[in-house]
Amino acid sequence: MSDAPLLELIGVAKSFGAAKVLSGINLTVGHGEFLTLLGPSGCGKTTTLRIIAGFERPDSGKVLLRGRDVAGLPPYKRDVHTVFQHYALFPHYSVFENVAFGLRIRRLPEAEIQARVTEALALVKLAGFADRRTTALSGGQMQRIALARAIVGRPSLLLLDEPLGALDLKLRRDMQLELKAIQRRLGIAFVYVTHDQDEAMAMSDRIIVFHQGRIEQTGTPAEVYHRPRTSFVADFMGSANILSARLLRSYEGCARIRVEDEVEFDLPREEAPPALHGGELCLAVRPERIHVRYEEELPLRGDCVSLPAVLTDTVNLGDETQMFLSLFKKSAKTVVAASMDARHQTERQDGTPVWVDIRWKDILLLEPPPVG
Numbered sequence: 521m522s523d524a525p526l527l528e529l530i531g532v533a534k535s536f537g538a539a540k541v542l543s544g545i546n547l548t549v550g551h552g553e554f555l556t557l558l559g560p561s562g563c564g565k566t567t568t569l570r571i572i573a574g575f576e577r578p579d580s581g582k583v584l585l586r587g588r589d590v591a592g593l594p595p596y597k598r599d600v601h602t603v604f605q606h607y608a609l610f611p612h613y614s615v616f617e618n619v620a621f622g623l624r625i626r627r628l629p630e631a632e633i634q635a636r637v638t639e640a641l642a643l644v645k646l647a648g649f650a651d652r653r654t655t656a657l658s659g660g661q662m663q664r665i666a667l668a669r670a671i672v673g674r675p676s677l678l679l680l681d682e683p684l685g686a687l688d689l690k691l692r693r694d695m696q697l698e699l700k701a702i703q704r705r706l707g708i709a710f711v712y713v714t715h716d717q718d719e720a721m722a723m724s725d726r727i728i729v730f731h732q733g734r735i736e737q738t739g740t741p742a743e744v745y746h747r748p749r750t751s752f753v754a755d756f757m758g759s760a761n762i763l764s765a766r767l768l769r770s771y772e773g774c775a776r777i778r779v780e781d782e783v784e785f786d787l788p789r790e791e792a793p794p795a796l797h798g799g800e801l802c803l804a805v806r807p808e809r810i811h812v813r814y815e816e817e818l819p820l821r822g823d824c825v826s827l828p829a830v831l832t833d834t835v836n837l838g839d840e841t842q843m844f845l846s847l848f849k850k851s852a853k854t855v856v857a858a859s860m861d862a863r864h865q866t867e868r869q870d871g872t873p874v875w876v877d878i879r880w881k882d883i884l885l886l887e888p889p890p891v892g
């Protein structure tokens with residue numbers, strides 16, 4: 521079974537009382553992979569991690585480690601280590617003893633404990649801190665000790681539940697890069713939980729986007745960002761303007777799309793995902809992909825759609841100008857455009873008629889949200 525993936529979840533479901541918390545969770549983690557579970561609060565990330573670690577049992581479905589069903593195997597026999605957001609360090613122990621704790625329980629020889637702890641502390645850049653009390657450390661240093669304690673036992677899989685959640689933004693960004701570098705160097709697979717899409721984008725080999733106990737999409741950071749499948753993913757990964765749309769028909773390599781029951785246009789078939797066969801869709805476009813054009817200016821060259829709009833508000837955010845635009849007369853949908861273009865920094869009067877140009881390739885056609 522050596523070619524089995526490191527970890528596999530097959531059809532995992534979990535309820536707490538009447539509340540269905542997870543359903544139909546299928547995922548795999550490769551050896552040495554950095555996989556992130558991303559989603560809003562309450563979507564089931566921690567529960568999934570606890571099921572992998574063995575702190576919680578699934579109601580149905582399987583957890584396989586290296587191809588072996590681990591149902592009934594207690595957490596400490598799983599070759600998996602978990603780092604929680606609130607790392608429980610022992611305040612009356614030194615940094616060294618905090619890291620050595622698990623090795624002492626396993627009764628490793630003293631010389632090996634010394635060597636391994638020293639190596640782990642060096643890896644998290646706390647080589648000189650071995651004799652310190654953990655109460656005399658900053659949040660970032662404590663998080664590093666928690667990490668050293670996790671990697672010193674050399675598990676093949678490390679589960680991390682919002683491990684940087686308690687740190688301020690600057691330290692968080694630094695630690696993201698460090699964690700990623702340590703993961704690469706050790707070749708340990710990480711399953712990393714966060715609700716921060718920037719963090720997920722920066723660190724992961726693959727991202728699984730969770731929503732209400734289900735997997736919305738699995739893919740590389742670039743795939744989930746540039747090719748979201750659903751409006752939830754499009755909006756959660758960055759932000760998106762979402763309009764209702766309908767695929768009217770496909771002919772001669774073109775898909776005829778109607779937007780908000782107001783405007784129709786043709787999109788080359790290759791720009792529309794093949795899975796979409798018709799009916800109701802969502803059309804999404806990211807704010808930075810909307811080109812706002814004043815009436816006296818020439819249209820974008822190339823393949824794009826132009827929609828008439830009215831400028832309703834302009835917000836200057838330093839580098840970036842945000843423009844709020846009202847599309848269409850009947851439904852008056854508001855969309856937001858973000859521009860770094862100097863042309864947009866000189867404010868125009870609210871109510872100015874403009875054109876909204878969107879390149880075909882920047883149009884995201886998505887599955888609509890499920891009803892109910």
Ligand SMILES: Nc1ncnc2c1ncn2[C@@H]1O[C@H](COP(=O)(O)OP(=O)(O)OP(=O)(O)O)[C@@H](O)[C@H]1O
Pocket residue numbers: 536541559560561562563564565566567568715
């Ligand atoms: N032991 C439990 N008993 C009852 N309900 C629970 C239990 N653990 C979790 N839940 C519920 O299950 C749902 C998913 O919880 P979970 O902790 O997995 O979410 P999460 O994605 O980790 O959220 P967060 O980002 O806030 O940590 C929530 O609605 C939560 O209230």
Ligand SMILES: [Mg+2]
Pocket residue numbers: 565566567681
């Ligand atoms: Mg959680």
